[in-house]
Amino acid sequence: MSAAKRLSIDRIACAGRGVCAELFPERVDLDEWGYPVIPDPTVPEHLLGHARRAVAGCPVLALRLDPAPPER
């Protein structure tokens, strides 16, 4: 069992502040209006620290770190 997690966003709560992209540039990019683009939502173990900081730093609590879905 891997310790990988998965980033997810509450799109309604997200206000496009862009903190996530600043704290977690390895996974989060911003579109031209400042809303997050996450091409690969999986977070491997060695990036968990950055991911947790981004989740904690979101001013509207829109970013979540969920357990990764089981491998198929």
Next chain:
Amino acid sequence: MTLQSEASATHSAAPQPPGGRLLSGWFATGVPADLDQHLLRYGPAPLPGSKETVTALITAAEEAGLTGRGGASFPTGRKLRTVARARGTAVVVANGMESEPASLKDEVLLHVAPHLVLDGAQLAAAAVGADVIHLCLPRTRAAQRSTLALAAAERRREHLDRIPVQVHALPHHYVSSEETSLVNWINTGNARPLATPPRPFEKGVEGRPTLIDNVETLAHLALIARYGAAWFRTAGTPDAPGTVLVTASGAVHTPGVYEMPLGTPVGRILDTAGGAIAPIGAVLVGGFFGSWLPIEQAVRTAFSKSGLAAAGAGPGAGVIAALPHAACGLAETARILGYLAAQSARQCGPCQFGLPAVAEDFAQLAWGGLDRTGFDRLHRRIGLLPGRGACRHPDGAARLAATALQTFTDDVRQHFHRGPCPAAGTHGTLTVPTAPGPLQEGWQ
């Protein structure tokens, strides 16, 4: 065009298509079925009264292979079983919102066979152990709302129904038919989509497990409960059994609602709708949320989830619209995208900003001069829409835009080199609502 003229023009001109089931009463009598007529034709709904009969009903829905007719084509039996097993007393929501402007089938079905829908809702409620049924209808159809409320009251008086039906009239916007919008409306009076999870089947109305089915799906369930899974499978194909209500519009002689076996080639559906009035260039399949297919591909594509998926499309709420070869597919798409952008609930940034930007770029492509930089930007912006909203509104708009660019490549080249084509300046073929967007009318 009113429902009446639409329906009568359609159904008196065309012979009954093969597999007519939901509409068979209408074909036989030519009048909407009141309760007496409904009972004469079908008898009372066989409501399950024991654990065994509940299980038998759910099993019949599964074995019939019935799938949702609202757009997602999800297996109805599996949904019934999931909600029936969930903890807590369930709720049933019958979705008759029909927010897709190119679809008329829910309106027609509720008009000609309201009691089949109400039967189906009672059966579904019995199957999942619900104690209330919410019937959600658009506020724009006042007559329909009073007809259904009266029909439900009459059934209650006659002791046909066990479970009370509440009829709701919701704001009629494109995304107010989305299932979380219905839950949000019933819970809080706001008809905008909610973030998921939780999905309504886990936690919906009042936090209870909630079964949400399109009204056509429920009407099919009412027939399966009476005639069984094997009978249901005598129409359609093994992987897409049964019939489906299809709204055919655009450049056909007799636009309207037709009941077709699932898996019927799109070309034959166009023939059933009277055939083309002009050479056809492309078909919009699935609705404003759907995909453009070149006519050569469309005619031989089977109208079913799997058949259309192979062509990169889906049945949506059963919509096909034929576009003449001479029309401008880019202008048609630009008008639809403008409508979809105005219909955004403006809750999610990518939809609030990205969708109008795509619509604007597309309008430039259709009517202005979009340069290479703009064209690349349009492609990039379309690519950033899917998967970035609480609901699938941006995904649907992206599919429409992307398939338009694929299907109308010749037009794209023309518009690039010579500017807008003459057809772009006409009124267009598809009817796109010009009613004010939700901003003016509100979501409450």
